[in-house]
Amino acid sequence: xxxxxxxxxxxxxxxxxxxxxxxxxxxxxxxxxxxxxxxxxxxxxxxxxxxxxxxxxxxxxxxxxxxxxxxxxxxxxxxxxxxxxxxxxxxxxxxxxxxxxxxxxxxxxxxxxxxxxxxxxxxxxxxxxxxxxxxxxxxxxxxxxxxxxxxxxxxxxxxxxxxxxxxxxxxxxxxxxxxxxxxxxxxxxxxxxxxxxxxxxxxxxxxxxxxxxxxxxxxxxxxxxxxxxxxxxxxxxxxxxxxxxxxxxxxxxxxxxxxxxxxxxxxxxxxxxxxxxxxxxxxxxxxxxxxxxxxxxxxxxxxxxxxxxxxxxxxxxxxxxxxxxxxxxx
Numbered sequence: 433x434x435x436x437x438x439x440x441x442x443x444x445x446x447x448x449x450x451x452x453x454x455x456x457x458x459x460x461x462x463x464x465x466x467x468x469x470x471x472x473x474x475x476x477x478x479x480x481x482x483x484x485x486x487x488x489x490x491x492x493x494x495x496x497x498x499x500x501x502x503x504x505x506x507x508x509x510x511x512x513x514x515x516x517x518x519x520x521x522x523x524x525x526x527x528x529x530x531x532x533x534x535x536x537x538x539x540x541x542x543x544x545x546x547x548x549x550x551x552x553x554x555x556x557x558x559x560x561x562x563x564x565x566x567x568x569x570x571x572x573x574x575x576x577x578x579x580x581x582x583x584x585x586x587x588x589x590x591x592x593x594x595x596x597x598x599x600x601x602x603x604x605x606x607x608x609x610x611x612x613x614x615x616x617x618x619x620x621x622x623x624x625x626x627x628x629x630x631x632x633x634x635x636x637x638x639x640x641x642x643x644x645x646x647x648x649x650x651x652x653x654x655x656x657x658x659x660x661x662x663x664x665x666x667x668x669x670x671x672x673x674x675x676x677x678x679x680x681x682x683x684x685x686x687x688x689x690x691x692x693x694x695x696x697x698x699x700x701x702x703x704x705x706x707x708x709x710x711x712x713x714x715x716x717x718x719x720x721x722x723x724x725x726x727x728x729x730x731x732x733x734x735x736x737x738x739x740x741x742x743x744x745x746x747x748x749x750x751x752x753x754x755x756x757x758x759x760x761x762x
Contacts, residue, residue, distance in 0.1 A: 513598070520595045539581070545578055546576065546579065549569070563601060563603045666683050690737070
């Protein structure tokens with residue numbers, strides 16, 4: 433009897449102690465015994481989908497990627513293609529503070545962009561345009577980002593995805609269409625600069641005439657490589673800095689005159705070397721050193737534009753008049 437009474441008292445004591453626990457805490461304790469919504473399972477599904485889509489892209493675009501690498505290695509105008517993908521990844525890392533956070537589930541509207549990339553690739557294959565096939569890869573990557581991470585992450589990654597455009601060579605007709613005007617402008621601008629240096633230079637077509645010497649501005653000297661490199665530099669700066677839209681537009685537009693000036697400087701230096709040193713020195717500068725010298729020179733011109741833009745525009749701090757008056761009274 434004594435033992436049973438002790439058991440009854442201990443049972444009542446535990447019941448009263450359990451009754452003292454708040455209902456919310458007991459509910460939490462009861463819920464903790466149940467399995468939580470599986471974040472791990474959702475993450476595994478996301479990783480599996482990303483791995484499948486990445487494998488599908490690599491398998492589908494493998495011939496295109498090999499063709500791009502071969503072009504980067506063979507064509508000097510597109511040797512910058514090896515640096516495009518690492519720079520695009522760097523832009524994502526540099527803008528990580530603006531990452532909006534991924535969606536909790538799949539964003540199915542991304543399938544529309546993926547379908548659009550497939551349609552663009554079919555058109556490229558139908559018209560036998562390799563560049564269109566490469567451009568469709570950017571649409572596919574953007575659609576996959578939208579599908580896996582959501583619309584906000586798609587907008588956040590859009591500058592890096594767009595930067596991948598620089599790794600795809602232009603179609604032959606478009607390259608010809610761009611190179612010919614650049615070639616003519618480079619000839620006229622170089623001839624005018626030589627005249628400023630006191631040289632009796634005349635322009636005849638794409639040839640510079642000085643006395644009995646003829647210096648032909650070939651299509652390879654049109655400045656397409658410098659134009660693409662400077663525009664890529666301006667695009668990279670627009671991605672990284674936080675400026676107003678019109679300042680960014682001004683920076684992009686300045687790439688055109690900077691590329692023309694840099695290419696004209698290369699032609700002028702080559703011509704002067706051919707006149708006063710030797711044709712071999714001019715040839716060596718054009719084919720061995722011009723690419724290493726003119727790109728930094730163009731980057732210096734771009735830095736001067738940035739300096740001028742910084743001097744022309746100044747930030748104005750807005751101050752509340754009421755706060756200033758209160759501080760003066762104090």
